[in-house]
Amino acid sequence: MAExxxxxxxxxxxxxxxxxxxxxxxxxxxxxxxxxxxxxxxHVAAFGELWRGRLRGEEDLSLKDLPGGRxxxxxxxxxxxxxxDLGCSLETAAELRAVCGLDKLRCLEEGEDPxxxxxxxxxxxLGVRKxxxxxxxxxxxxxxxCRQETFAYEMESHAVGKKPENSADMIxxxxxxxxHREHKPYQTMLVLGSQKLTELRDSICCVSDLQxxxxxSNTPDQAPENISKDLYKSAFFYFEGTFYNDKxxxxxRDLSRTIIEWSESHDRGYGKFQTAKMEDFTFNDLYIxxxxxxxxxxxxxxxxVVVITDIRLVHHDDCLDKTLYPLIIKKHWLWTRKCFxxxxxxxxxxxxxxxxxxxxxxxxxxVCFRMLHYDAEGNKLGEFLAYPYVDPGTxx
Amino acid sequence: xxxxxxxKDDCEALLSRxxxxxxxxxxxxxxxxxxxxxxxxxxxxxxxxxxxxxTKEALTLAWRYFLPPYTFQIRVGALYLLYGLYNMQxxxxxxxxxxxxxxxxxxxxFQQDLINAQHFDAAYIFxxxxxxxxxxxxxxxxxxxxRMKKKMQRAEITEEFKDPNDRVLKLITSDVLEEMMNxxxxxxxxxxxxxxDKSNPEKSLDLIKDDFFDNIKNIVLEHQQWHKDRKxxxxxxxxxxxxxxxxxxxxxxERCERAESLAKIKSKAFSVVAQASKSRRHRQVKVDxxxxxxxxxxxxxxxxxxxxxTLKPAGKKVSSRDRGKQFFLCS
Numbered sequence: 001m002a003e004x005x006x007x008x009x010x011x012x013x014x015x016x017x018x019x020x021x022x023x024x025x026x027x028x029x030x031x032x033x034x035x036x037x038x039x040x041x042x043h044v045a046a047f048g049e050l051w052r053g054r055l056r057g058e059e060d061l062s063l064k065d066l067p068g069g070r071x072x073x074x075x076x077x078x079x080x081x082x083x084x085d086l087g088c089s090l091e092t093a094a095e096l097r098a099v100c101g102l103d104k105l106r107c108l109e110e111g112e113d114p115x116x117x118x119x120x121x122x123x124x125x126l127g128v129r130k131x132x133x134x135x136x137x138x139x140x141x142x143x144x145x146c147r148q149e150t151f152a153y154e155m156e157s158h159a160v161g162k163k164p165e166n167s168a169d170m171i172x173x174x175x176x177x178x179x180h181r182e183h184k185p186y187q188t189m190l191v192l193g194s195q196k197l198t199e200l201r202d203s204i205c206c207v208s209d210l211q212x213x214x215x216x217s218n219t220p221d222q223a224p225e226n227i228s229k230d231l232y233k234s235a236f237f238y239f240e241g242t243f244y245n246d247k248x249x250x251x252x253r254d255l256s257r258t259i260i261e262w263s264e265s266h267d268r269g270y271g272k273f274q275t276a277k278m279e280d281f282t283f284n285d286l287y288i289x290x291x292x293x294x295x296x297x298x299x300x301x302x303x304x305v306v307v308i309t310d311i312r313l314v315h316h317d318d319c320l321d322k323t324l325y326p327l328i329i330k331k332h333w334l335w336t337r338k339c340f341x342x343x344x345x346x347x348x349x350x351x352x353x354x355x356x357x358x359x360x361x362x363x364x365x366x367v368c369f370r371m372l373h374y375d376a377e378g379n380k381l382g383e384f385l386a387y388p389y390v391d392p393g394t395x396x
Numbered sequence: 397x398x399x400x401x402x403x404k405d406d407c408e409a410l411l412s413r414x415x416x417x418x419x420x421x422x423x424x425x426x427x428x429x430x431x432x433x434x435x436x437x438x439x440x441x442x443x444x445x446x447x448x449x450x451t452k453e454a455l456t457l458a459w460r461y462f463l464p465p466y467t468f469q470i471r472v473g474a475l476y477l478l479y480g481l482y483n484m485q486x487x488x489x490x491x492x493x494x495x496x497x498x499x500x501x502x503x504x505x506f507q508q509d510l511i512n513a514q515h516f517d518a519a520y521i522f523x524x525x526x527x528x529x530x531x532x533x534x535x536x537x538x539x540x541x542x543r544m545k546k547k548m549q550r551a552e553i554t555e556e557f558k559d560p561n562d563r564v565l566k567l568i569t570s571d572v573l574e575e576m577m578n579x580x581x582x583x584x585x586x587x588x589x590x591x592x593d594k595s596n597p598e599k600s601l602d603l604i605k606d607d608f609f610d611n612i613k614n615i616v617l618e619h620q621q622w623h624k625d626r627k628x629x630x631x632x633x634x635x636x637x638x639x640x641x642x643x644x645x646x647x648x649x650e651r652c653e654r655a656e657s658l659a660k661i662k663s664k665a666f667s668v669v670a671q672a673s674k675s676r677r678h679r680q681v682k683v684d685x686x687x688x689x690x691x692x693x694x695x696x697x698x699x700x701x702x703x704x705x706t707l708k709p710a711g712k713k714v715s716s717r718d719r720g721k722q723f724f725l726c727s
Contacts, residue, residue, distance in 0.1 A: 029718055060533070082520060086511055086519050104422075105480050110436065117436070121433060123432070130440070216521055290535050291536070300460040310539045311535040313532070
């Protein structure tokens with residue numbers, strides 16, 4: 001949008017690098033690669049530095065609380081500061097303070113309720129809103145926020161302004177916050193630039209991580225403790241031509257090897273892919289495009305599209321407790337599947353080829369499952385296959 | 397989430413009324429704001445989530461007008477609008493204004509222009525927004541999530557807020573004028589040549605007014621002058637406190653040469669001049685001609701117009717009162 005002569009868009013050809021190195025300022029200036037869709041690739045830390053360089057010495061980056069209330073501030077000092085910054089006289093500064101005061105913007109009289117739409121308004125927005133309110137009054141018996149709305153608002157704001165108890169957990173000034181959106185399950189997370197990729201990996205909740213493999217109709221009490229997350233620890237992120245594999249545990253395998261071998265076997269038109277260790281990189285080290293879809297893969301074949309939707313500098317009103325990041329701020333509300341029998345509890349078992357069940361597959365909560373399929377001594381009745389079931393709505 | 401319906405209309409109504417005021421003073425904007433009761437735009441029992449979304453959208457919308465290619469006046473109006481929206485919002489904590497890295501340098505340049513042109517109220521307001529930490533410093537202006545919308549919603553630029561294209565001047569350029577003059581002379585000479593009486597052409601050949609070309613030239617020159625004057629709009633400058641507005645008017649009705657030359661030094665292609673004056677130095681006939689556009693532009697702010705009748709054409713005298721006005725004559 002701004003017409004300026006600096007900052008030509010990066011060529012995007014960052015292949016063949018082993019260690020991401022911050023390049024000159026011009027290449028790390030986020031610009032649209034495709035308008036309104038995504039930017040060209042740039043280095044996160046270098047971008048952060050471009051901003052910090054421009055704001056250094058000013059109070060913009062400060063995370064400290066503002067000196068309590070502007071009204072309390074010594075006006076004399078403030079006028080002097082204004083006069084100095086704007087190059088005007090002290091008198092003018094004092095006049096500015098009066099002329100540009102917030103009281104000049106007040107449109108409501110004392111005692112007027114800010115929630116009530118004034119009668120004789122010309123604003124189109126208010127006209128629309130008034131009609132909507134009227135419609136709600138006429139059609140709804142009880143007008144209040146539904147669960148999903150409350151849930152969404154809570155998610156968005158639950159950590160806002162939180163300060164850590166331990167000051168060592170305080171985020172530093174100039175830290176970057178990346179907004180990371182994952183699809184299926186749909187959730188948006190805030191992650192700090194200084195955090196490792198593995199921290200994000202650990203906080204992504206996917207139901208496939210909790211699956212318990214195996215058929216347990218004969219031994220319902222012995223459903224193993226191990227969930228898939230513990231058994232299959234491999235995972236990778238794919239960003240800009242590099243696969244970042246989780247190699248923290250000996251059992252972790254390089255899932256990306258298959259893909260790399262496939263792409264190298266013939267000339268498929270992809271550049272040379274790189275691999276790297278997830279635990280060695282922080283978000284600050286990455287080259288990424290904002291708004292561009294990337295991949296997170298775990299459990300061998302459970303893939304999630306991930307998009308970095310935003311990067312910005314940390315602000316005083318954000319959650320300042322490092323330990324709370326990665327922070328989920330948006331989550332899709334999933335309806336849980338209830339037990340077919342009682343319709344009250346969330347299903348914990350799913351059966352196939354079940355002679356007792358009216359449908360295949362059929363879902364049961366733990367109590368109903370045992371009552372229906374086993375006698376008092378715990379013997380199996382009838383023929384069926386039973387698998388432990390983890391509902392995606394478990395994370396609500 | 398698209399822009400809430402009606403919001404664009406309201407913002408543009410406010411900005412176009414501000415544009416008509418031909419002022420960049422915050423006082424004028426605030427008066428307009430209060431008369432439209434714009435602060436009530438957040439009223440109406442919005443629940444928390446909707447409040448957040450609405451406020452975010454409102455700030456994003458207002459921000460667009462703050463950047464080029466909008467005119468200087470619209471950009472200052474947008475700055476005031478942002479100030480109003482940010483401070484009158486009902487969200488707790490306040491929703492912030494997103495500013496992308498690629499726009500920041502342009503913003504700082506704008507701030508510097510404001511300071512240089514001594515529009516202290518606008519500069520003060522921007523400074524205050526920064527001190528209040530109203531900004532989020534981001535990579536891109538809005539969140540990008542690779543949404544392939546069927547119809548790409550390009551931000552439409554309101555044409556009225558842009559610097560207008562002067563089609564008239566493009567049509568009648570100096571080349572065209574010269575050519576017309578040549579043709580006209582040639583035509584007159586031809587008429588002389590073929591007439592019986594060499595000094596006076598035949599009356600029957602009078603198919604066109606003789607002074608046709610002169611008229612066109614005058615009209616075009618007038619238009620050019622009007623355009624030039626319109627580009628250096630009469631923006632009122634803040635004077636020292638305690639000054640009555642009427643006093644300011646009568647002072648501005650006289651222009652001294654020094655102010656004129658200082659104005660020329662300070663003015664840029666599109667930005668405004670510190671010294672404000674509504675007077676017209678050109679021919680008296682211009683003022684009397686009910687040129688609808690220019691008349692409208694100047695007479696909208698009626699309370700400033702009481703001294704229009706006392707305009708002195710081409711005032712060369714330096715009045716003592718003007719000399720005392722160190723404020724806008726300083727270099």
